[in-house]
Amino acid sequence: MNKDDYKDLIIIEGFIVYNGPTTKEIPILESESVFYVWKESLNAATTILISSEQPMSASPIKVVIGIFQSEFSKTIKKGETLFWGGLQKELGTLLIKRIFPPTIEMQLPKLEVVTLYRPVNQEELNLIKESDYTRFPPRKIEQPIFYPVLYESYASKIAKEWNAEAYGVGYVTQFDVRKDYLLTYEIHNVGGNEIDEYWIPSEDLELFNICIVGKIKVIKTFYREN
Numbered sequence: 743m744n745k746d747d748y749k750d751l752i753i754i755e756g757f758i759v760y761n762g763p764t765t766k767e768i769p770i771l772e773s774e775s776v777f778y779v780w781k782e783s784l785n786a787a788t789t790i791l792i793s794s795e796q797p798m799s800a801s802p803i804k805v806v807i808g809i810f811q812s813e814f815s816k817t818i819k820k821g822e823t824l825f826w827g828g829l830q831k832e833l834g835t836l837l838i839k840r841i842f843p844p845t846i847e848m849q850l851p852k853l854e855v856v857t858l859y860r861p862v863n864q865e866e867l868n869l870i871k872e873s874d875y876t877r878f879p880p881r882k883i884e885q886p887i888f889y890p891v892l893y894e895s896y897a898s899k900i901a902k903e904w905n906a907e908a909y910g911v912g913y914v915t916q917f918d919v920r921k922d923y924l925l926t927y928e929i930h931n932v933g934g935n936e937i938d939e940y941w942i943p944s945e946d947l948e949l950f951n952i953c954i955v956g957k958i959k960v961i962k963t964f965y966r967e968n
Contacts, residue, residue: 748792751808752815753842758826759802760834779807779824779836783952785814786830786922802837811844828926830949855918855955858890858940859897863909867960870915875958877951881944888947890919892929893936894961902964914962923953 780786792806809815818824820838827833860878862870869879881888891897897914905912927940942950 748808748844749846750844751790751810752818752844753792753806753808754818754836754838755804755806755840757802757837757839758805758834759837761832777826777828777833778830779809779818779826780814780830781822781824783830783949784920787812787815787818789826801834805836807836830923853955854921856892856921856924857916857918858892859894860890860915860917860958861897861901861905862913862915863905864911864913865909867913867915870958876954878947878958881947886944888942888944888950889939890942892938892940896937896939898962898964901962906964906966910966912964913960914964915958916961917958918955919950920953920955923949 777789777791778786779789788810790808792808794803794805809818818838818841820841822838824836824838825832825834826836866879870877873879878888891900894914894916901912901914924940927942929938930941931938
């Protein structure tokens with residue numbers, strides 16, 4: 743391996759271990775060769791596979807990887823064990839054996855966010871208030887999907903025509919979410935221009951909340967028309 747080809751990356755030698763059967767996870771290293779490493783939620787670093795000295799069916803796998811520079815990746819130390827896999831979807835662990843710092847320091851990019859909207863009723867808003875406007879409440883058993891929407895106009899329509907009519911009052915909330923997290927989900931158009939939304943499984947809502955940047959704001963209120 744010629745490290746000069748990766749001057750802007752932090753080069754790490756280590757051992758990857760899978761949590762379970764490798765048949766489904768192998769393509770992350772074998773084909774796409776792009777994955778993430780992290781210690782805790784919110785500090786994932788994009789990583790590429792540079793080389794592997796063992797077949798992907800083995801575990802542990804000795805690898806050389808390149809980690810893109812970030813505030814988090816610069817804190818990684820020899821001897822640490824990190825989680826690895828798709829974005830925050832843990833597939834196993836990575837034991838760090840050696841680290842080679844980059845020869846070119848990169849200016850770290852500003853964290854990119856996407857502004858989303860969510861219509862809520864009074865009960866939901868009360869629970870949001872209890873979190874100091876930092877998270878949405880867990881979904882009920884009969885609500886397997888969380889639906890944040892991309893346009894204020896669509897959120898307003900739901901708040902006015904559904905929440906206000908059904909519950910007496912409806913609110914439109916606005917909030918920012920990390921763009922890199924949302925890249926793991928598709929945008930669904932469900933009926934026309936600006937009728938776009940994300941479908942977040944209820945089991946992913948905890949991580950979705952962690953990836954909210956700043957506070958959830960109430961920007962509109964609608965009342966039932968008598």
